[in-house]
Amino acid sequence: MTPPPPPRRSAVPRSASAVPADLVARVRRGDRAAVARALTVVTEERPGHEALSRAFFADSGRAHTVGLCGSPGSGKSSLINRLVAAARAEGRTVAVLAVDPTSAFTGGAFLGDRLRIQEHALDAGVFMRSLATRGMMGGLNATIFAAIHVLEAAGYGRIIVETVGTGQDEVDVAEVVDTVVCVSAPYQGDEFQAMKAGTMEIGDVFAVNKADLPEVERAVAMLKDALSLAPRRDGGWAPRVAPVSALSGLGVPGLCADVEAHRAHLEASGELAGRRRRQLRRELALVIARRLTRDAMDRVTDRHIDMLAGKTSDPVTLGGRLTSGRA
Amino acid sequence: MVTPHRILIAKPGLDGHDRGAKVIVRALRDAGFEVIYTGIRQTPEMIAATALQEDVAAVGLSLLSGAHLTLFPRVVDLMKKEGLGSVLVFGGGIIPDEDVAALKKKGVAGVFGPGTPTDDIVAFLRARLDAAPAPTPKRRAAKR
Numbered sequence: 001m002t003p004p005p006p007p008r009r010s011a012v013p014r015s016a017s018a019v020p021a022d023l024v025a026r027v028r029r030g031d032r033a034a035v036a037r038a039l040t041v042v043t044e045e046r047p048g049h050e051a052l053s054r055a056f057f058a059d060s061g062r063a064h065t066v067g068l069c070g071s072p073g074s075g076k077s078s079l080i081n082r083l084v085a086a087a088r089a090e091g092r093t094v095a096v097l098a099v100d101p102t103s104a105f106t107g108g109a110f111l112g113d114r115l116r117i118q119e120h121a122l123d124a125g126v127f128m129r130s131l132a133t134r135g136m137m138g139g140l141n142a143t144i145f146a147a148i149h150v151l152e153a154a155g156y157g158r159i160i161v162e163t164v165g166t167g168q169d170e171v172d173v174a175e176v177v178d179t180v181v182c183v184s185a186p187y188q189g190d191e192f193q194a195m196k197a198g199t200m201e202i203g204d205v206f207a208v209n210k211a212d213l214p215e216v217e218r219a220v221a222m223l224k225d226a227l228s229l230a231p232r233r234d235g236g237w238a239p240r241v242a243p244v245s246a247l248s249g250l251g252v253p254g255l256c257a258d259v260e261a262h263r264a265h266l267e268a269s270g271e272l273a274g275r276r277r278r279q280l281r282r283e284l285a286l287v288i289a290r291r292l293t294r295d296a297m298d299r300v301t302d303r304h305i306d307m308l309a310g311k312t313s314d315p316v317t318l319g320g321r322l323t324s325g326r327a
Numbered sequence: 328m329v330t331p332h333r334i335l336i337a338k339p340g341l342d343g344h345d346r347g348a349k350v351i352v353r354a355l356r357d358a359g360f361e362v363i364y365t366g367i368r369q370t371p372e373m374i375a376a377t378a379l380q381e382d383v384a385a386v387g388l389s390l391l392s393g394a395h396l397t398l399f400p401r402v403v404d405l406m407k408k409e410g411l412g413s414v415l416v417f418g419g420g421i422i423p424d425e426d427v428a429a430l431k432k433k434g435v436a437g438v439f440g441p442g443t444p445t446d447d448i449v450a451f452l453r454a455r456l457d458a459a460p461a462p463t464p465k466r467r468a469a470k471r
Binding site: 129 | 330331352353355356357358359360361362363364365366369372373376377379380381382409410
């Protein structure tokens with residue numbers, strides 16, 4: 001088996017060196033430089049990432065994780081800015097993981113969510129990290145769980161995850177976080193749009209943003225209507241619809257109350273355990289998928305594609321060989 | 328895993344002309360970098376704090392208001408204080424040729440004025456960031 005190509009690294013000595021022995025301890029003390037470094041190691045799978053992921057898994061489950069999904073332009077980032085302010089006003093520490101799409105053509109990404117919450121850049125109780133999807137579907141990054149656990153270890157009691165925002169395609173976030181907030185805005189479609197599957201099935205709270213616009217009441221009514229036609233959720237949570245304005249702050253306390261109420265419901269109903277089990281299953285699946293990709297997919301060469309193009313072999317045969325360590 | 332380099336593009340001070348910064352953001356993304364852009368009106372403190380949290384490989388400062396000799400070195404110094412002294416800092420905007428030497432002395436590794444082809448900036452970043460794994464002490468001495 002040919003060795004993989006050497007990873008492209010920055011020339012910065014600190015990033016190519018082994019993980020410092022005290023990094024875990026420093027993260028647990030809340031050292032922000034250590035948190036940033038640990039996030040890099042796990043999200044880029046740098047040497048030492050497996051040991052770090054193992055260590056921080058011990059802290060998993062400590063935070064209330066909230067995911068925000070919704071189509072681009074609905075105002076997720078601006079709303080997060082308000083949610084961060086609200087959490088800080090209550091004296092909570094909060095972390096944000098904001099995911100933006102990697103270009104399939106160039107491999108690069110414009111990570112622009114941070115722009116909306118920069119007013120919190122100097123607040124020691126807020127940590128924000130931008131991530132690119134790097135090829136993963138579902139609006140998230142494959143190392144999202146590892147990143148969440150680093151932040152949990154550092155003591156952030158609330159972690160907000162912002163997905164890419166394709167709208168209907170983001171069912172994955174439901175398997176990553178405790179509470180899903182689906183963000184929409186008026187003028188984004190009629191009542192049939194609201195009935196479509198996807199985010200309708202995973203939202204615990206629906207935030208209709210831009211409530212300063214005249215159409216918001218109609219948008220809220222359509223959502224409530226569509227939700228009333230849906231089957232009852234496990235544990236009896238009735239999804240809430242909250243009109244908000246990230247611009248003016250209108251409705252934000254109500255949205256925060258709804259998010260808190262969902263968390264309280266999860267604990268009171270016992271549903272939290274089931275939700276966490278689904279998260280663990282998803283986390284394990286992602287780790288397994290990464291290993292398969294590294295061990296099998298990355299060994300695919302032009303020779304294999306030649307065999308398929310010339311029909312001297314087939315995908316099922318080659319796939320079987322590669323995943324069992326042969327070919 | 329071959330991962331793209333993360334670059335922060337920031338506009339320090341009160342200068343609101345962001346077209347140049349947006350052009351750079353776009354060019355770097357198209358060249359395969361992951362680019363974080365924090366918008367206008369950033370203080371040097373905010374830029375250093377962002378560079379820390381995002382653990383970027385390089386910071387690009389865009390300024391058209393003439394305050395570069397004050398603000399760029401301030402960003403460099405704050406980053407050093409945060410332990411980010413090895414992060415590459417480069418700059419662009421309206422910067423007279425006679426100021427470039429002073430900026431470089433203060434730790435700004437590259438200065439790219441108006442009209443610089445974006446390919447030059449991409450090439451500069453690739454040359455500095457796509458190095459082989461960390462140099463051994465012997466090689467580091469030879470480079471100097």
